[in-house]
Amino acid sequence: MLQVESARGPHVELRIKPSARLISLMRRFLSDMLREVLTEAEDAWRIGLAAHELVENAFRHSIDGEVDVSIDVAEEGEGHILTLRIKNRATPEQRQTLRTHLDELSAASDALEHYLAVMRRSAQRESGLGLARVRAEADMTVSGDFDGDEVCIMARTPVRLMGATA
């Protein structure tokens, strides 16, 4: 499923059974699309990076191989916030690991220091490097919702829309 709507700002929904090649294509598609509607080209890059990392994570930990991706932009205060949502179904063990990584991420006051700490342990074990990278490199806040076996990871960032007065 692919749905793209631009009248109320960028809104994209994708349901994919990803492969490595498809994830890269998705990153390029999202970055290209966002470059057309955001004032800062770097914003399009970093949101593409976040989408790649989160979909790759979801794909690796999905029970059925399916991943839902959506992007929405909403007015908030005097600006706009872009929200990237990645949904998949995961096993209890995978959900617990993810909760642990998200808890560590939200407890960390410095995104780069946390990223470096995750790097230091990443050679030994599953580390949450992708989530830490989204926060430190893509400069997005990351949170998660858990409902049954469904996991939804949300990454949010302020953006400036072309032509927007806010």
Add this chain to the structure above:
Amino acid sequence: MSVVAFQGERLSTTVGIEGNDLIIALSGTADLDVRTDLASWLKMVHDEVLRLKLSRVVVDIRKLEFMSSLCLNSFVGWLATIMEQPPAQQYRVHFKWSREMFWQRKSLNALRRFALMLVTTDP
């Protein structure tokens, strides 16, 4: 030289020697598909540098469109391995990168912080 370049469908590499430097270049996309190959290849690079007693590896990523964290982790592992060597066997890693690839500046900044004494970058 016993380390050879590999040519994947979406990631290719080259290897050469200039003076006391081993020069490696990556182009394409480094992600889920190649993480195991990349980690093994970096291990070969490391072994070769030690065997030839070289002082530096130059890593040219100017044509590397993207690298996901799975492959970034291979670089982290490589740098960690160098840091674990006795001081006399530690060598430098110099990255050549492109300002046009947004992710490279941020990822290399993190790698430089991770391995302060080893990693240099240009531009």
